[in-house]
Amino acid sequence: MNEQIQEVLALTNRWVKRLSREKFSMLFTLIQPMLFWLIFFGNLFQRAADVQVVQAPNYMSFLAAGVVVMTVLNNGLAGGVDLLFDKENGFLERLMATPIRRSSVILSRFLFVMAITGMQILVILGVAFLFGVSAETGILGIALILVLGMLFGIGLTSISMAMAFSVKSHGDFFSVLGFLSLPMIFLSSALVPLVAMPGWMQFFAIFNPMTWVIDAVRPLIISGWSEALPQVGIALVVLIAFDALCLYGGAKAFKRSVG
Amino acid sequence: MSAPAAIEVTNLSKTYDTVDAVKNLSLTVQHGEIFGLLGPNGAGKSTTLRILITTLSPTTGTATILGHDVVKEADTVRRLIGYVAQERAIDRFLTGREHLLLLADLYHLKKDEALARIETLLKLVNLEEHADRVAKGYSGGMKRKLDIACGLLPNPKILFLDEPTLGLDVQSRLNIWDHVRKLKEQGMTIVMTTNYLDEADQLCDRIAIIDRGEIRAIGSPKDLKASLGGDGIWLTLSDATPEALDQLTTALQGLPFVRGIRPRENGLDIRVDGPEKALPAIMETTTKVGCLLDGIEYHRPRLDDVFVAHTGRSLTNEPAPLEA
Numbered sequence: 001m002n003e004q005i006q007e008v009l010a011l012t013n014r015w016v017k018r019l020s021r022e023k024f025s026m027l028f029t030l031i032q033p034m035l036f037w038l039i040f041f042g043n044l045f046q047r048a049a050d051v052q053v054v055q056a057p058n059y060m061s062f063l064a065a066g067v068v069v070m071t072v073l074n075n076g077l078a079g080g081v082d083l084l085f086d087k088e089n090g091f092l093e094r095l096m097a098t099p100i101r102r103s104s105v106i107l108s109r110f111l112f113v114m115a116i117t118g119m120q121i122l123v124i125l126g127v128a129f130l131f132g133v134s135a136e137t138g139i140l141g142i143a144l145i146l147v148l149g150m151l152f153g154i155g156l157t158s159i160s161m162a163m164a165f166s167v168k169s170h171g172d173f174f175s176v177l178g179f180l181s182l183p184m185i186f187l188s189s190a191l192v193p194l195v196a197m198p199g200w201m202q203f204f205a206i207f208n209p210m211t212w213v214i215d216a217v218r219p220l221i222i223s224g225w226s227e228a229l230p231q232v233g234i235a236l237v238v239l240i241a242f243d244a245l246c247l248y249g250g251a252k253a254f255k256r257s258v259g
Numbered sequence: 260m261s262a263p264a265a266i267e268v269t270n271l272s273k274t275y276d277t278v279d280a281v282k283n284l285s286l287t288v289q290h291g292e293i294f295g296l297l298g299p300n301g302a303g304k305s306t307t308l309r310i311l312i313t314t315l316s317p318t319t320g321t322a323t324i325l326g327h328d329v330v331k332e333a334d335t336v337r338r339l340i341g342y343v344a345q346e347r348a349i350d351r352f353l354t355g356r357e358h359l360l361l362l363a364d365l366y367h368l369k370k371d372e373a374l375a376r377i378e379t380l381l382k383l384v385n386l387e388e389h390a391d392r393v394a395k396g397y398s399g400g401m402k403r404k405l406d407i408a409c410g411l412l413p414n415p416k417i418l419f420l421d422e423p424t425l426g427l428d429v430q431s432r433l434n435i436w437d438h439v440r441k442l443k444e445q446g447m448t449i450v451m452t453t454n455y456l457d458e459a460d461q462l463c464d465r466i467a468i469i470d471r472g473e474i475r476a477i478g479s480p481k482d483l484k485a486s487l488g489g490d491g492i493w494l495t496l497s498d499a500t501p502e503a504l505d506q507l508t509t510a511l512q513g514l515p516f517v518r519g520i521r522p523r524e525n526g527l528d529i530r531v532d533g534p535e536k537a538l539p540a541i542m543e544t545t546t547k548v549g550c551l552l553d554g555i556e557y558h559r560p561r562l563d564d565v566f567v568a569h570t571g572r573s574l575t576n577e578p579a580p581l582e583a
């Protein structure tokens with residue numbers, strides 16, 4: 001047990017070091033592109049979006065939940081990239097030739113991605129606050145948003161790592177990533193509430209776990225506890241099922257790749 | 260029962276999708292020796308090594324390290340070995356020292372023990388000056404040194420080196436040979452792969468010649484060369500028709516000092532006892548038979564000849580030979 005903690009901490013420390021040495025990555029991790037969605041989309045559609053339809057004081061406050069979960073999506077789906085590079089340049093093999101628990105590499109990645117995601121969520125909520133959007137459910141609500149985000153992030157990071165271990169080349173990896181992320185966003189309640197979507201898009205959005213997470217985060221921001229709690233309950237059920245599925249698939253891909 | 264060999268490989272095979280990378284390979288490595296796997300690119304050297312260091316599982320067959328099965332007791336095996344990969348597995352964003360600190364944690368060393376050992380290793384491979392620079396700026400030779408320090412960090416019983424001198428300049432190659440010899444003196448068992456003949460010849464106690472996934476010969480370079488039977492004379496003819504070669508072979512076989520004749524490209528490879536009588540007699544016979552001599556080459560048996568004898572082709576990619 002102590003040995004595994006030593007392993008995970010050392011490996012996580014490596015991810016942190018790598019990020020801190022890449023000045024641009026570091027910068028763009030803080031000033032993430034998702035902020036643009038919040039600022040530009042939020043302000044751009046302020047008048048185009050009907051507050052009756054979005055059921056929020058304004059579009060920015062409606063969009064905040066979507067942007068928070070989109071950040072989780074992006075971080076999660078990209079969470080396996082560094083392992084992909086490690087696999088390709090042989091560093092992963094170096095790690096695997098040492099007497100570590102095979103799971104330590106995976107755990108270090110979860111830990112790192114979750115920490116980054118958590119910080120980014122806070123940055124987004126902070127920027128939203130500057131534009132006058134503050135969470136109705138306060139600090140506790142924000143904590144719950146972080147928990148939901150991390151739970152969703154675990155499943156997504158698993159998918160990403162499974163892909164990293166399975167693909168033959170990193171071109172494949174990035175093609176799939178690029179292909180996945182936009183439909184995930186548009187076929188969810190990130191930009192428009194479910195009820196306002198064309199029927200066929202609504203159909204797909206219902207099967208998108210992202211929709212359920214957003215629908216739980218949104219009332220935590222714009223409504224209050226009484227409306228949020230039932231949604232949070234549903235989201236937790238969805239996320240536990242989603243994570244179980246992704247972790248199972250991820251573990252299989254990992255076993256096949258590194259034994 | 261006697262103590263287990265350092266490494267015991269039995270009928271090992273590995274098939275990737277459709278490629279048979281390693282076929283039915285068996286060998287034993289003794290304690291304290293430098294054992295070399297010599298073969299061209301794609302021969303299956305790295306694949307064999309990966310199975311031994313537990314990062315790849317064999318399709319069939321078994322391998323044990325100091326008596327421990329590489330599949331069933333992988334974790335035990337990993338605690339006994341060090342590995343230096345063929346690729347420079349370096350994280351360009353970490354400093355040399357950070358690489359070693361990371362590995363120290365992965366081998367579960369205590370902090371002060373780790374720091375002391377890292378200091379010693381950096382000194383050993385001559386990397387102290389650059390230890391706190393990020394590896395992005397390291398030269399090929401420096402990366403290789405760091406790689407080797409990483410392989411030595413766990414203070415392994417057996418060290419695996421995959422093409423340790425590939426692509427290095429002469430000076431760095433010699434340095435690495437020196438390191439390897441010192442490690443052997445300290446009692447370490449070393450398994451290395453190479454496709455350099457001179458490296459196998461001068462550094463390894465025993466070598467296995469491996470080609471297309473199969474072992475063709477095992478032994479000390481000296482024994483392998485001796486087994487060729489005599490010194491070599493290579494004849495090249497300008498009119499090397501099959502008939503002419505046949506005729507010449509028949510004529511030469513009658514000579515008392517000739518021990519064997521094999522065809523080679525545009526000529527013959529003749530094994531003889533010594534040069535004094537053989538050379539003039541062979542030239543005379545060639546003229547008598549009416550063959551036009553284009554070239555003649557005399558040499559003591561070389562590892563390359565061993566390679567040719569066992570695989571039917573030459574391992575031609577070697578760099579300029581080095582003096583030991």
Ligand SMILES: Nc1ncnc2c1ncn2[C@@H]1O[C@H](COP(=O)(O)OP(=O)(O)O)[C@@H](O)[C@H]1O
Nearest residue numbers: 275278280298299300301302303304305306307
């Ligand atoms: N991961 C892999 N997938 C498919 N084929 C591979 C893989 N690794 C090696 N091979 C093939 O197996 C053979 C042996 O390769 P390798 O062990 O790397 O040879 P060497 O180290 O002697 O150059 C080659 O034909 C190579 O193309």
Ligand SMILES: [Mg+2]
Nearest residue numbers: 304305306345
């Ligand atoms: Mg190789």
